Amino acid sequence: MRLIIFGPPGSGKGTYSHMISKIYGIPHISTGDILREHILKKTELGLKASVYVEKGIYVPDEIINEIINERLKQNDCNKGFVLDGYPRTIGQLNFLEKILRNSNKSLNLVINIHVSENEIIKRLSFRRVCSNCNAIYNLINKPPKIDEICDICGSKLIQRDDDKPEVIKNRLRVYMDETKPLLDHYLKQGKVVEIDGEGSIEEVFKRIKEAINKFNPT
Numbered sequence: 001m002r003l004i005i006f007g008p009p010g011s012g013k014g015t016y017s018h019m020i021s022k023i024y025g026i027p028h029i030s031t032g033d034i035l036r037e038h039i040l041k042k043t044e045l046g047l048k049a050s051v052y053v054e055k056g057i058y059v060p061d062e063i064i065n066e067i068i069n070e071r072l073k074q075n076d077c078n079k080g081f082v083l084d085g086y087p088r089t090i091g092q093l094n095f096l097e098k099i100l101r102n103s104n105k106s107l108n109l110v111i112n113i114h115v116s117e118n119e120i121i122k123r124l125s126f127r128r129v130c131s132n133c134n135a136i137y138n139l140i141n142k143p144p145k146i147d148e149i150c151d152i153c154g155s156k157l158i159q160r161d162d163d164k165p166e167v168i169k170n171r172l173r174v175y176m177d178e179t180k181p182l183l184d185h186y187l188k189q190g191k192v193v194e195i196d197g198e199g200s201i202e203e204v205f206k207r208i209k210e211a212i213n214k215f216n217p218t
Helices: 013-024 031-041 044-055 061-072 090-102 117-125 165-188 201-213
Strands: 002-006 028-030 081-084 109-114 127-130 136-138 192-196
Touching: 002 013, 002 165, 013 028, 013 081, 013 109, 013 201, 028 031, 028 061, 031 044, 031 061, 031 081, 044 061, 061 090, 090 165, 109 165, 109 201, 117 127, 117 165, 165 192, 192 201
Parallel strands: 002 081, 002 109, 028 081, 109 192
Antiparallel strands: 127 136
């Protein structure tokens, strides 16, 4: 089972990808997580990527593609994967399709999560992230046990600059501009399933499971 999950910032892509991974026994591949790991370990790819990350600009496709190519070659991907945060550009999409074509495989499904702008602003405005281990909390529906302190490692929680209301609307516009051509491509292939992303985590994940279970992956 080979899946891609799309959704605007704050839609819960990471949470649902992790749940899909656990239920269906396929790895959750987050480009953001892999990139941070490479940078932390100061690998060759990490050193290349850090130059762009430190400047606050997008890491070029060739570096991201190399990271994904390396990850998809690992044995745990033989039975499939769920991609979170990739592809983000037409160049990345074409590269992914080339990888799959060369291994005689194909993408099974693209899950596109919809959440209203007002709901996204509400969610992200109350999101907090651990300054040490990157664990994510929400002051409304997933608060820490101790105010502003991470349950896992005891470090201080912070609000990311890009989670502030004045920045969120621009992030949403950028996301829509980037994602539309990718979704259009997969829509033509009949691989996109639209998911209502509002409601509890359990309610949304039930919708996702129903969508996945409607098809028989090859």
